Amino acid sequence: MAGIKDVAAEAGVSVATVSRVLNDHPSVSPDARSRVLAAVAALGYRPNAVARSLRTDQTRALGLVISDVLNPYFTELARSVEEEARALGYSVVIGNADERPDLQDHHVRTLLDRRIDGLLVSPADGGSPLMLEAARAGTPMVFVDRWIPGLDVPVVRADGRGAVRDLVAHLHGLGHRRLAIIAGPAATTTGSERVEAFRAALAEYGVGLPDAYVGQGDFQAESGRRATERFLDLPEPPEVVFAADNLMALGALDAIRARGMRVPEDIALAAFDDIPWFVHTDPPVTAVAQPTGELGRAAVRALVDRIEGRTPRSVTLPARLVVRRSCGESDEGGEGTGRPGAGAPAGAPETPASRVQRSTP
Amino acid sequence: MAGIKDVAAEAGVSVATVSRVLNDHPSVSPDARSRVLAAVAALGYRPNAVARSLRTDQTRALGLVISDVLNPYFTELARSVEEEARALGYSVVIGNADERPDLQDHHVRTLLDRRIDGLLVSPADGGSPLMLEAARAGTPMVFVDRWIPGLDVPVVRADGRGAVRDLVAHLHGLGHRRLAIIAGPAATTTGSERVEAFRAALAEYGVGLPDAYVGQGDFQAESGRRATERFLDLPEPPEVVFAADNLMALGALDAIRARGMRVPEDIALAAFDDIPWFVHTDPPVTAVAQPTGELGRAAVRALVDRIEGRTPRSVTLPARLVVRRSCGESDEGGEGTGRPGAGAPAGAPETPASRVQRSTP
DNA sequence: ATCTCCTGTGTAATCGATTCCACGAGGAGG
DNA sequence: CCTCCTCGTGGAATCGATTACACAGGAGAT
Known part of the structure; x- marks a missing residue:
């Protein structure tokens, strides 16, 4: 698969310029820009999100740990979460806890290892050490539907x-x-x-x-x-x-x-x-x-607010x-x-x- | 967050040794191993999956592009896929196409950018250029439930x-x-x-x-x-x-x-x-x-076979x-x-x- | 004409892991 | 006692991007 170096070679510029075009940084000449774009199209180049994430320390992915996917309520919630996240430029990685605290922990750990930018959880229990630790460590986090008392984490619920x-x-x-x-x-x-x-x-x-x-x-x-x-x-x-x-x-x-x-x-x-x-x-x-759909959307907005440095608000809907x-x-x-x-x-x-x-x- | 260097320093060894312990490579002395393990525990170190993926060129993640999450059939399919994947050491990233080819393409592209190891798809249409291209490019892929004729991609269906x-x-x-x-x-x-x-x-x-x-x-x-x-x-x-x-x-x-x-x-x-x-x-x-659950499991097994170099088989269940x-x-x-x-x-x-x-x- | 300043570009460091290669110590065999 | 392996280890290259910094060249000010 073609990398940024191949694009640079093809366009006759340096990798820095290619990167600048891709992230539309202002200082690139129109000429260079069009040559890079042409090279990108010719090679069918797509930036490697893994490499980008390593460097920028952000994955633009949200983790959603859900109590039970087979429950239509949570399915609908998951759907609205994904929709809103997509609208804001994020992907969603879902983990199904099946109402089991051990599975929930497994997913939280995996998501954290994958360095998702934030975590949306409807806890299956009163809070495992792992979850408390993650919250205290400052992982951007929002609870949806259910929550864990005593943590300074926004809650979105009905x-x-x-x-x-x-x-x-x-x-x-x-x-x-x-x-x-x-x-x-x-x-x-x-x-x-x-x-x-x-x-x-x-x-x-x-x-x-x-x-x-x-x-x-x-x-x-x-x-x-x-x-x-x-x-x-x-x-x-x-x-x-x-x-x-x-x-x-x-x-x-x-x-x-x-x-x-x-x-x-x-x-x-x-x-x-x-x-x-x-x-x-x-x-x-x-x-x-x-109001399931609204809950999902509000939860994503709160989480993204938190991730992007704004102050997230808890939301309670009737x-x-x-x-x-x-x-x-x-x-x-x-x-x-x-x-x-x-x-x-x-x-x-x-x-x-x-x-x-x-x-x- | 603690990195491998911190662990190495704490244990008084080099990063290479730490890495060897983590991937249980044979040639590490029992002494070094236990010191590293102690340091890992002390620091609460967790390897950065992003960095690891960049280096090894594998994410241990599978993409699942589903026609419609709100359809209980696909929900159950997704659940069994995740279960089997987890058993084999893979995570699953789900994309919901909502029966829309454009959304399907969006998810395929995103998943490919994120360098998932393989793709499980139940196509919402007869095959977009993107999907055909991905199949031809050799992306490990398996169709489940629905498929696209004329492609050399295993199919798991009823x-x-x-x-x-x-x-x-x-x-x-x-x-x-x-x-x-x-x-x-x-x-x-x-x-x-x-x-x-x-x-x-x-x-x-x-x-x-x-x-x-x-x-x-x-x-x-x-x-x-x-x-x-x-x-x-x-x-x-x-x-x-x-x-x-x-x-x-x-x-x-x-x-x-x-x-x-x-x-x-x-x-x-x-x-x-x-x-x-x-x-x-x-x-x-x-x-x-x-036999929804069995379909999901068979599909994952076929995909992982393909990823790990074995020959995948199409499966048809009554x-x-x-x-x-x-x-x-x-x-x-x-x-x-x-x-x-x-x-x-x-x-x-x-x-x-x-x-x-x-x-x- | 000289000095700044700005624009566009390239070189190289960096993110956090894995892994090739080199090397020293110690045991076995001659 | 010397040579040759094996074992354990560390240094450094590498994956593919982003980005700080340096710098060349042209425009405008004096």
Whole structure:
């Protein structure tokens, strides 16, 4: 493969001049410039990014360590990250942690070895020594979706509290009083936050969240199935299962179907993270939708700001509720179809229409 | 960040010795080795992969240019590719072409500039000059799923003909005679092959495939919707729609639902590519399942063979039919529930049970 | 006409590793 | 005791770019 020396020879100039043309440095004569360009075209020369990176100490590549590529939420996130990065002139190298801290560390280490300019992470755990070390060492870094508390690293994420409150209002309005949640790993922020938001919203309606109604999941489908089976085995099973991510909702659907029960007649189901398939499941699933694409783009902008010496900002975007049929039918107003006395209590929060979308496929 | 020189100084040896220890070259004394190892640990030294790559002319990275990351089939493929690559000591850099040839070229160029050791591609088109040039220039390359004819590049893919024949047998047995297909872009191999396999299987049953029953799609959901609407507007609409990939099937489901029609009562639906969500759609979708994970692994093995000087082999694995409810109910035998006279004609191919799976969720 | 200053260009150092080659010490064989 | 290997080691070249520095030559100022 042709190198810069070949181009220089072909154009009858020095390598310095070739380099200057390539990086359009001002002081090159029009004549030399055109000869170099001609030589580049003739030889089909492409600069060696490896050599360039060694010299300039920048790779123009971003590392993205994602919790689970098979989760459509993260797939969409990855896609938007790549798009924005490309627009800003960066490539993205993806590492899939598969919700495993050891794999996550493997990828972080590999990416660091490859000297990526910055790291975008949605941690699968509470923070390994490696990650803490990298953050402290000053590696440009941004957390997306999940984060590790106590580190001075910008976080780009969605705040689901409002939408979860809307969801609880919706469920309460339908007359449901025994509500259960399948949580993610407590070591992740999204694992614990979603439970807390749910519990707080329930409290506003005077409804408690007993321990038996908090299932332990790991954001994978199989754990959703197991947690749901445990719920169904309870002497008094819940009327609603809220899964903290879409894959666990899938598992819950499996478990419910396996018992021959129907959604929403026998039990209601809702999920965190909205995905295109929820429109087509049987029944369509009510979900809390994150502005996924916007999160990915904001995360990249924050990271690139950090890399290029500007001050990065943390970003929190609101999630919103998308009502479908999996929790029961409701009329246009969304209230009044439940059991007698199921209206919102005095002092209960208003549900801004802007945050709730009724989806009737 | 500490470099090899710092390690050498710390250990009291030369950089050459440090390098030898790191690459476990035989001729290093046990004493020097342990001093170097201690220094490495003390400084937290990690070799700079960029510098190493420049010198050795290998990056131990593979490029994967995928047609569409949002398509769960490709997501799963990407995942298995990364797994196998990691097992063999390689990283994977993914580029998402979004079914756009220009984006595909962008990624191929970027990956080549970064001097990846080899390229795994599922072409979004019939072959751009850039790709042909790269293949001819001797870049280690393997095609996966789709390929470009006329190039001496190994291909790893699934052969869907048997499964499509099984599908047609299933549909014919259910009494369907007007069968339509939503094809992918003719420029892709999977775009044209699947239509041909379908047409050939129909011919075995004496059924034709009129032009009006061949919809033009681009492997994206929206095109599936449009093609389906066109089918439904026909004076004599088809009884079955077979979508050549899962996203177009999703679009078809949308279009059918939008007309207030039901699957399979009003119209039957089948898809190429099986995905986890098809179990939970309304109704569960009958699909041709590819051995996706095995394809990804085989593709990586072929590419690494090529890179490391062994002779790579093309691989073709059989797909199989997974019967669910979207084409109509059928009894255990899968035959005889259709209209009178709907049995398989004499000489029609046998349906090996091993290739057909009945899925009753 | 001489002195500056500016523009365009080339030479060479540099980034952080790998690796060829030379060399000294020490053991084996004669 | 001398020669010849082998083993362990270090010096220096190398990979392909970027860039600091030096410098030649022409324009403009005095």
